[in-house]
Amino acid sequence: GAVVSQHPSWVICKSGTSVKIECRSLDFQATTMFWYRQFPKQSLMLMATSNEGSKATYEQGVEKDKFLINHASLTLSTLTVTSAHPEDSSFYICSARRTFSSGANVLTFGAGSRLTVL
């Protein structure tokens, strides 16, 4: 159980185009999903918190108009990188939060999406 599917797993695009990445929780409902970005040999950097039915909360320094997040249902969140540039090339990973009866929150991650902007 607790599977998160992320698509596409890799994408190459031209500078100036927009790219959409989908994140789906396959066997559970996720009111909250998180989007991370990871550069080679570096830690996961939280970009934004995606809440179903409401606006995403962005971390400091993350441009909300650049990285559009939509969480229209309990099983799907999307990240759109608008007008992508080479510096946006990175590994983007989504995760869905599961809350246990103890109150602990555990994240189930997608497999990640490798974006390369030419």
Next chain:
Amino acid sequence: SQKIEQNSEALNIQEGKTATLTCNYTNYSPAYLQWYRQDPGRGPVFLLLIRENEKEKRKERLKVTFDTTLKQSLFHITASQPADSATYLCALSGNTGKLIFGQGTTLQVKP
């Protein structure tokens, strides 16, 4: 600001030995501390969670300790195997579910 430090140098050990990874943090009082495994080009996979009022947690060959006084967690893999080779990430959270990750330590287990 909140800071999580993991040994950035790779840890190389011989198969069968116990691997011990360290996670130190400052300017934070987490309710939970978690360990994840990440393989190259993949998303992290949850391994263990320990709460602030717990000292130790075990799961099969894995053991995690949590010292809130020292602000440190140790992650042990006993009887290590080459298949344990990966990057291990420490993550802290409060009660909101928002996790902050360390940079990870790469473990290499040699046969």
